[in-house]
Amino acid sequence: MVRLNSAGKPGTSCYPKSICGGDSQGRPTGLLPGPMESVKFCPFGSKDPQDKLKGDCLAGLPEDSARSGREQRYSGLLMLKGCGTETKWGEPDRTFGPTLVRSALFVTGGVMSKIIQDPINGPIKVDGLIEELIDSPEFQRLRYIKQLGLLNLVFPGANHTRFDHSLGTYYIASLIGDYFHIENRETLLSAALLHDIGHPPMSHSLEDLFLKEYGKDHQGVGGSIISGRGEYSGSSIPAILEKYSADPSLVGQVVEKGSKRLPLISSIISGSIDADELDYLRRDAFFTGVAIGLVDHMRIINTVRIVGGEFVIEEKGIPSAESLLISRVLMYNSVYFHKTGRIAQNMLGIALSLAEQKPVDPFEMNDWEFIEFLRHQDGSSRIIDDILKRRLFKRVAQYNFSNARLDELNHVLENADRSTFIVDVIPPLSFSGKDRIKSEIKAIRGGNIGQLESFSPLVRSLSETLETRNIIISARQDSVGGIEHLLRQIS
Template sequence: MHEYKVIQDPVNGPVRFDGPFLEIIDTPEFQRLRYIRQLGLCYLVFPGANHTRFEHSVGTYYLARAFADHFALENRLELEAAALLHDIGHPPFSHSVEPLFREWTGMDHEEAGRRIVLGEEPFADSQIPGILEAYGIDRREVAAIMSADPGVPYSSLVSGPIDVDEMDYLRRDSLMCGVSTGSVDYRRIMEVLEPEDGRFVVEEKGLPAIESLLINRILMYRSVYFHKTCRIAQGMLNNALRSCRDRVGNVFRLTDAEIMESIPEACYREITGRRLFKAVVRIRYSGEDLSRVKSAISSMSEGDYVLDIIPPLEFSGPSRVKSTINIRMGGDEVPITEVSPLVRSLMKSLEDRYILVATRDGISVPGL
């Protein structure tokens, strides 16, 4: 009998690992994910949000295996490996400070993950490529799936507008944060997808299930991911890290705790003691007002304030909010935004931005 392990997942129940997947989860690269919080500093607002990239990766693998079984996909091993490894390159605190780490290294978590899977510098010592090769799994195809390469059949299952990554994190994040949004019926979605020429097509009867997915995604952004206090804490961590670049090594090998050990003690105590900056300015976004705000805070020390735009300017367009989904209706494929007023309305709500300034001790900003 083959050796196997079962991980008891609070969202999906028991998840069985054997063969290459059992070996992968025991590697140092994968075990590091136990110490990377899924939602960064959101636990300061939602106390239950202490779940990690490790358990999310387990759940994503579980769903990929379920879909691969249901549709009898021929490249299932590569798809399952990509699902398990899709977050292997996440730096500490997940997305919270990733833009800063990208500025430092030229890599985001997707590029770091690709290099870990391929064994490329600075991850030439990665154990992942050898395991994949030993089991006849094409590591280049795995990396291509992780990079959403449309040339690989059904790569959108792992990274696309309807993917197992999102089906897991929406359910997991909403459960751990204790919010009612985020409910996703992945079994129903499975039933309304039709595999065709290496991609999945949504049948007309599947419109309500896909609407529910998109609506819950947008509501989670509004209620959790872009919560102003979470964003303030993230801004404070960014400020702290900018002052200690020389003390930080390869961030894609570090954990949350190791990063926190690198920042100045005063900043560490502020963040971990939840002595967060107070919001003193909140106005609707415009380019003119942003220039006015920047001018007003120019005389302040950078470590004494957080300036943010919520939602961020880069978070816009159908591809970013993943609404590029077509519904097959009457033989034609129609964008969901053309047939769903609900989706159109909620997408528009994400364009309603505001400028936030938070300061230490709530000190007011002259002229604002």
């Protein structure tokens, strides 16, 4: 570690400014690439006593961090000459200990790498292609799109973003790719990182409305952004991919609908057990504060094998696969289909329908650009204001779903102001429980390969759980009485 004096000058083991960077008063502003002669390379696992692994190189570095570096096969840490025992950044009372070392640059195979600290997966190493994709404006937009849309109105901690989740998906895909020695690594990692690049504002909240209004979904838009097709020909992504000899069209195919040329990679991105889900279930559970999306992703990865070009769960991994499916169902029931969250999402849909003008292309907007667009229009401003101040519609009634009952409700309410009430079916009619929980996972038991549900009575019952639907009626607070009066006609 390194001590800096208040002037940021050499003489007390100061980092050279070419490495640290500095402001006009000499205070360092952060680690920046500098001349290689200014740094010392400390290899992990070296048997040469001159490397002083327990001395200069890892001074102050917690053992778990050192171990993590070795396990993740980093070649070593780039440390500056003259390691002290602590780091003081300008002011004598500000001490930056091992944190600075942990955020140092790593070198893998002679390539400079950066470490991004993720609260779910820990340190994530990025370099070259992935680093440039992350820095692209298309990917940076995801910083401002919440992973769960308006569910932070129900779960206050749910402010994580598509940016966070995309990094996590990249990390999980890298683990799977390393474990199975997947070829076309650039395609795999690029597709994993960019799988949500086409997401519109508010994530899945308005996807059905956007599909109806614009004829687009996020997979199709993502494929176009990655390959630079059509109206997204100005995307910066294709040039970055080509710079590193990755095929934009192939990466776009994997993201959009899967590639027949690369079935394993397509399965890792979107399959019965995929990197996307192994990240978002854990991430969503963590940030919503529920303890039902806990998945042992490493156990699952380590008990999967490839048979006939497909991923199959070994018998010893069946309990972990069952746990994954249970987590899927519970997260849908408790989080994704939370009744209050659905009310907020439907209110946003009403706001979009009331807007005099529609966005030219919402798929190029982030959450706040979209909200501000609607907030400044007369037709939608009131309901947007209600959402922002959490003046949500109140639940009025609930019915068991049937097509006949839904038709009856729509008939009774046909003359009411459609902007003052919501008729919601949960789960939505477009939702297939069997498809969404992906119960078609294959497993092997006693030498026989079959659907996991054929080996597990628990799995057989799971998809049925999400096929039970309810009709929820909610209304604006000043319209509750009128809607209740109309509903009295229901037998």
